[in-house]
Amino acid sequence: MSMSSNRPHENDPLAPHRGRLLGLAYRMLGSRSDAEDVVQDAYLRFAGAQDVHNAEAFLVTVVTRLCLDRLKSAKAQREIYVGPWLPEPVFDAEGLSADAATELADDLSFALLLALDRLSPMERAAFLLHDVFDTPFPKIAAMLDRTEASCRQLASRARRAVRDDRPAPAATPDSHARLLQAFSDAVASGDVRQLAELLREDAVAITDGGGRKFAALNPIIGADKVARFFVGLAGKIAGQDVRIAPAVINGAAGALLYLDGELDLTLSMAISGEKIAAIYIVRNPDKLRHLPTAGMH
Known part of the structure; x- marks a missing residue:
């Protein structure tokens, strides 16, 4: 409602x-x-x-x-x-x-x-x-x-x-945006080692599909595992019409990913010092319906 x-x-x-x-x-x-x-x-x-x-x-x-x-x-x-x-x-x-x-x-x-x-x-x-x-x-x-x-x-x-x-200390908005861009570049390049270097050793990736969309059923823990997960994910959608739009999600730099013109997921992250501590992916359509850009072409 x-x-x-x-x-x-x-x-x-x-x-x-x-x-x-x-x-x-x-x-x-x-x-x-x-x-x-x-x-x-x-x-x-x-x-x-x-x-x-x-x-x-x-x-x-x-x-x-x-x-x-x-x-x-x-x-x-x-x-x-x-x-x-x-x-x-x-x-x-x-x-x-x-x-x-x-x-x-x-x-x-x-x-x-x-x-x-x-x-x-x-x-x-x-x-x-x-x-x-x-x-x-x-x-x-x-x-x-x-x-x-x-x-x-x-x-x-x-x-x-x-x-x-809570991860502490919080990053400045500039370093948060810079790390997000570096993360996107590393995923796009498919370089697992480059991506892992941006992450804390104990970094975690959490994906919420709510049983409605494909997502990892458990948190992915560790820089190398998280890096391989995202590089693998990029490979799976490589043939589709993919568009990534920057967005401010919950007050910090994040991104929206569109597949074939439909909003597929939001990506946001927690930063600790100058490293990525956590990455949050929301794919559950019930949680994306209220976003003003859903369905935007």
Whole structure:
């Protein structure tokens, strides 16, 4: 479901909160389409509510609780998901900003989203509300119906896990784009050794086909294996009409690959120092439908 048909008018009093709410829901769920559904549902609940003194606090609470409910069913769905799961890629990261002065406010990277995905739903909520959206713990306690001490503990546990999971330090945008270009050139040349030199020794490639498109059923780990995988992939599509378009995916340089005029996959990467730490390929058509360029010739 998309919000486009029911989107409130721009002069709606809730419009200023929409990006922040979508940003929270997307970080909680890893799905842009689910995030839009949740925000739409929260909007409808607000419209039917009586005596709301603080619209934003009401909406953030409702969105958080709706996301926690969805994460319960998502866990069951994930257990039958074919192959590795990746978030839905987004092009409008700036529109999903937390609008807060926190270190992670603008981070929508797959690396962070995957780190969040390994947390419990409550840890994820407490961490996002405090460390990303700068919400004070007393308010978080009310939203999650937990004690303030419990919420501090949840956020602290999550913070340690995220710190351990995210590649660091992050590359500058220039070096990120440069490595992406060097990666593309090495794949095109078919030079496995040249490609492997761009990767960290423990580099990982994750491909999400969701059982709908061909993809590796397990993460590919190690510079040499990752390099051989991508050179092999390039060989398989060599005879087709291939077009690669640069794109900003989840706030960082990435690429869209079209086969015979249809969007086939998005490619993005995590950089650690001056090496590629992880490569993320999304092929699942359900996760590409919402992209504005899908089907572009």
